[in-house]
Amino acid sequence: MEYEEAKQKIVETLTKKLKTKSKFYFNDLAKILESKPREAKKVVNKLVQEGVLEYWSSGSTSMYGLSGTGKQAGAEGEDKEK
Amino acid sequence: MAFISSGYDPKQPMKDRITDIGPRKFDEFYPPVIAKNKGKWLYHEYLQPGVLVHVAESGDEVYTVRCGGARLMSTGLIREICEIADKHCGGHVRWTTRNNIEFMVDNKSKVKPLLDDLKGRKFKGGSFKFPIGGTGAGVTNIIHTQGWIHCHTPATDASGPVKAVMDELFADFQDHRMPAHVRVSLACCLNMCGAVHCSDIAILGYHRKPPMLDHEYLDKMCEIPLAIASCPTAAIRPSKVEFKGEKVNSVAVKNERCMFCGNCYTMCPSMPLADTEGDGIVIMAGGKVSNRISAPKFSKVVVAFIPNEAPRWPRTTHIIKNMIEVYSKDARKYERLGDWAERIGWERFFEKCELEFTHHLIDDFRDPAYFTWRQTTQFKF
Amino acid sequence: MAKHKTPMLDQLESGPWPSFVSDLKEQAQRRAKNKEGVEFQIPTDVVEDLLGVLELSFEHGRTHWKHGGIVGVFGYGGGVIGRYCDQPEAFSGVAHFHTMRINQPGGKYYKTDYLKQLCDLWDLRGSGITNMHGSTGDIILLGTTTPQLEEVFYELTHNMNQDLGGSGSNLRTPSDCIGSSRCEYACYDTQGLCFDLTQEYQDELHRPAFPYKFKFKFDGCPNCCVASIARADLSFIGTWKDAIKIDQEAVQGYIGGEFKPNAGAHSGRDWGAFDIQKEVIGLCPTECMIMDGKTLKINNKECNRCMHCINVMPRALRIGDQRGLSVFAGAKAPILDGAQMGSLIVPFIEAEPPYTKIKEEVIEPIWDWWMEEGKNRERLGELMKRQGLQRMIEVLGVDPDPRMVQEPRSNPYIFWKEDEVEGGWDRDIEEFRKHHQR
Numbered sequence: 001m002e003y004e005e006a007k008q009k010i011v012e013t014l015t016k017k018l019k020t021k022s023k024f025y026f027n028d029l030a031k032i033l034e035s036k037p038r039e040a041k042k043v044v045n046k047l048v049q050e051g052v053l054e055y056w057s058s059g060s061t062s063m064y065g066l067s068g069t070g071k072q073a074g075a076e077g078e079d080k081e082k
Numbered sequence: 083m084a085f086i087s088s089g090y091d092p093k094q095p096m097k098d099r100i101t102d103i104g105p106r107k108f109d110e111f112y113p114p115v116i117a118k119n120k121g122k123w124l125y126h127e128y129l130q131p132g133v134l135v136h137v138a139e140s141g142d143e144v145y146t147v148r149c150g151g152a153r154l155m156s157t158g159l160i161r162e163i164c165e166i167a168d169k170h171c172g173g174h175v176r177w178t179t180r181n182n183i184e185f186m187v188d189n190k191s192k193v194k195p196l197l198d199d200l201k202g203r204k205f206k207g208g209s210f211k212f213p214i215g216g217t218g219a220g221v222t223n224i225i226h227t228q229g230w231i232h233c234h235t236p237a238t239d240a241s242g243p244v245k246a247v248m249d250e251l252f253a254d255f256q257d258h259r260m261p262a263h264v265r266v267s268l269a270c271c272l273n274m275c276g277a278v279h280c281s282d283i284a285i286l287g288y289h290r291k292p293p294m295l296d297h298e299y300l301d302k303m304c305e306i307p308l309a310i311a312s313c314p315t316a317a318i319r320p321s322k323v324e325f326k327g328e329k330v331n332s333v334a335v336k337n338e339r340c341m342f343c344g345n346c347y348t349m350c351p352s353m354p355l356a357d358t359e360g361d362g363i364v365i366m367a368g369g370k371v372s373n374r375i376s377a378p379k380f381s382k383v384v385v386a387f388i389p390n391e392a393p394r395w396p397r398t399t400h401i402i403k404n405m406i407e408v409y410s411k412d413a414r415k416y417e418r419l420g421d422w423a424e425r426i427g428w429e430r431f432f433e434k435c436e437l438e439f440t441h442h443l444i445d446d447f448r449d450p451a452y453f454t455w456r457q458t459t460q461f462k463f
Numbered sequence: 464m465a466k467h468k469t470p471m472l473d474q475l476e477s478g479p480w481p482s483f484v485s486d487l488k489e490q491a492q493r494r495a496k497n498k499e500g501v502e503f504q505i506p507t508d509v510v511e512d513l514l515g516v517l518e519l520s521f522e523h524g525r526t527h528w529k530h531g532g533i534v535g536v537f538g539y540g541g542g543v544i545g546r547y548c549d550q551p552e553a554f555s556g557v558a559h560f561h562t563m564r565i566n567q568p569g570g571k572y573y574k575t576d577y578l579k580q581l582c583d584l585w586d587l588r589g590s591g592i593t594n595m596h597g598s599t600g601d602i603i604l605l606g607t608t609t610p611q612l613e614e615v616f617y618e619l620t621h622n623m624n625q626d627l628g629g630s631g632s633n634l635r636t637p638s639d640c641i642g643s644s645r646c647e648y649a650c651y652d653t654q655g656l657c658f659d660l661t662q663e664y665q666d667e668l669h670r671p672a673f674p675y676k677f678k679f680k681f682d683g684c685p686n687c688c689v690a691s692i693a694r695a696d697l698s699f700i701g702t703w704k705d706a707i708k709i710d711q712e713a714v715q716g717y718i719g720g721e722f723k724p725n726a727g728a729h730s731g732r733d734w735g736a737f738d739i740q741k742e743v744i745g746l747c748p749t750e751c752m753i754m755d756g757k758t759l760k761i762n763n764k765e766c767n768r769c770m771h772c773i774n775v776m777p778r779a780l781r782i783g784d785q786r787g788l789s790v791f792a793g794a795k796a797p798i799l800d801g802a803q804m805g806s807l808i809v810p811f812i813e814a815e816p817p818y819t820k821i822k823e824e825v826i827e828p829i830w831d832w833w834m835e836e837g838k839n840r841e842r843l844g845e846l847m848k849r850q851g852l853q854r855m856i857e858v859l860g861v862d863p864d865p866r867m868v869q870e871p872r873s874n875p876y877i878f879w880k881e882d883e884v885e886g887g888w889d890r891d892i893e894e895f896r897k898h899h900q901r
Contacts, residue, residue, distance in 0.1 A: 083504060083507075084502060086502055088615075088618045089617055090614055090616075090617035092613065095538075096537075099538075099620075101538065101620070101669070102626065102666065102669060103620060103665075104566060104626050104661050104662045104665055105568050105569070105625065106568045106577065106624060107568070108569030108572060108654040110574070111573050116644050120643055120645075120652075123645060123646065123647040124647055124778075125647055125777040126647065127723065127726045127727050127777075128727035128728055128730065131730075131731070136647070150481060151481060152481045153594045153595055153597075154483045154486070155594065155595045156486050156489070156493075156510075157490070157582035157593065158486070158493050158591070160578055160582050160593065161579065161582055163578070164575035167575050168575050173574055173575040174572070174573070174574060175572075175573055175575065175578075176641075177596060178641075179571075179638075179640065179688060179689050181595065205481070205485035205486065205489065206485060207476030207484065208477055208478075209477070209478055209479055209481055209482040210481055213480065213481065218726075218730070219725070220731065225598065226598075228594075229526075230525075230526050230528075231513070232560070233526060233528060234526060234529055235530075239517075239520065239521070241483045245478070245480055245482060245483060246478075248480035249478030249480045252478070255480075258727070258728055258729055258732070259731030263728070274796035277598070277796045279693065279802045280690065341798075351530070356526055357524075358523060358524040359524075361524060371687045371690040371693045372686050372687050372770075373768075374685070374771050375769055378693060378804055380802055380804075392521040392522075392524065393471040393474045393521055416746060448800060
């Protein structure tokens, strides 16, 4: 899959799901991309570099979301600081 | 205060960015005697509690003075450690896995001035800054987690109980009278970000109440699917709740399934579970990680609950002190606390340590529980 | 004059053990005085407020911190833990109080110029409060505001050649014991292997793509000073295959009382004269030692390398020369399904740079398996339990070895695979009926 196509797929799918949740496990992203974790990681890393995706961490677990989305980010004012 | 830029440009985060360089390489920091003799050490000896000598094939010696430290440490104190290291150790110092500080010198004549210097340093409040000890068959420093100083799910404090317990065990930090070494550890909740589950004595913070539900804000602050997914026992489900005459989206918790881990609070700040009466300490005993004589083993729960008694946790410290006293009198040389308890039998352990055996101490959590029940006629009255 | 009254904390200033309360109070005063004229980038009274909020927790018996989802600096998915105070008005200095994890050097050896530089940085841009060290091994810088995170990272990488450690679903900062740098028991260079793997797997350390956390820890010998077998997903424990080296003269030195047993570790009590029969030979778990006249003999083939005899007589007994390490997999703290110790998956592997075999034949196949089949938030040990040790052996492509188990199974419920059974599972019922009536 080309990078642009992959990006579109991720953005579309995650946007659709925004109504219920904004954060996703890495495995969810790999499934959307229909690729092996190591291949998916290259795409996901690039999406983070470009600012399309951002990380969220519970300290022990990491998740991914579209940049600037999510209720907790708003509550903590982290979106404003960026 | 005026903002001072490091050179970082928030508009161009990738400009001149350096990443993935890892830690500094260990050998940049080796003292010369270590660099020279690495891999060529012959033997070591404890000259007194807290003082070791290692002798190399070359005949070189390195003398180490070990000091206890609170792992919570200010830059002011680190600068003082640097001053000592500059004065005595050629600008080298190290820490141990158990939060002890080690000053190393390459000649016996340098040991006494170092010891004298360290002994004289106290905080204004009166405690030692650098107590010497923590070696051999004694009680070494407690490894611990953050507690109330920084964590969001602790059921007890960490630095406070550690200070209280180490004050009580202080003589044994500076002595070698135990049958074997005694490792005490503390984790402030059951997630155990400091793995304490294989310690001679483990102090574990434990919540006993399921989370509260802040229905008014829950859907505004949290993403409900994430709160549900965070629960390791699947005790949380979505729920419509009547709040001030309005139906709001929220969650419901099956309280009897809750294991009080706080994972939901991490994902959802509207589900706090900390509670003054609910929270407290579990004491576990008899674990070890070393493969010496017997295999590594887990610590077992010997006291199900002690309330938090800030600031000095007297019941916790008393129980630990007593357990160590009984062990030190009754165990054989080289016998770890867990090996001793197994030899005399846990029924005898509870009797000797004067600890009550309650139903909470019988395992009922999933498959492994069965393997802890008694399946032999070999027991003691 | 302190900003907040702390009557409960004050009670932790007495007693001999180093008081963190005294340290914090003295630090608060140093910041207030600011003798060096530092242009503090976060509130000057941050330590006062830290003491204040801790006192409140002592009063309430409850924490006053909230978790924040902030993860790190741009492009990194770990290394920072977000923290907010739930009483920000009363304690504005610690309203935002994020942690940064700094990847510690091997063996936790330092030069003071490095530490002073770190202190300067943290006084300027943070609270000046640290943990030396966190449970995983990192240097923990405790408490700064969001805008300072990138600034600290920039200075660390540009001026100190120093990177962040790990948090979240990634490779956590690997840590090691003192190893051969100062310990005669070390069977391999723990710091060498730890550093090499840390550098090799920087991407895994900073950019989380694992189902959950993953830990490497390195113990130089079976004494396990860094507790790898209890807490690392992959635990590397030094060992040897050949004979323990014996210095018979030194053995006599212990018997004669010239050398103190266990290197003097029992000096605080009179345990009586050293008795080699009782203290060493009698405690050997495999009973593989005897005294033959004045000669100590070890049946090395039967030795399981528990270290006891070596620990008791370090001047007389030394580890063998054919050295390497054993790999254990799947250790973890109790949550959720109970604690797990590491299980032996590789009895022996050589540990010489560039460690290609360890990387390509152990670590990477295991990661591929876990990344593909691990569920969200499933540690390696839990995947092993779910799919079995046999699956792990298959992943590694190694032969089963009785060393990998404590005992063979005690139930016969073997799930035979079709290709393991002669003729397969397709049978002709008509042929069967020729000899067996309905």
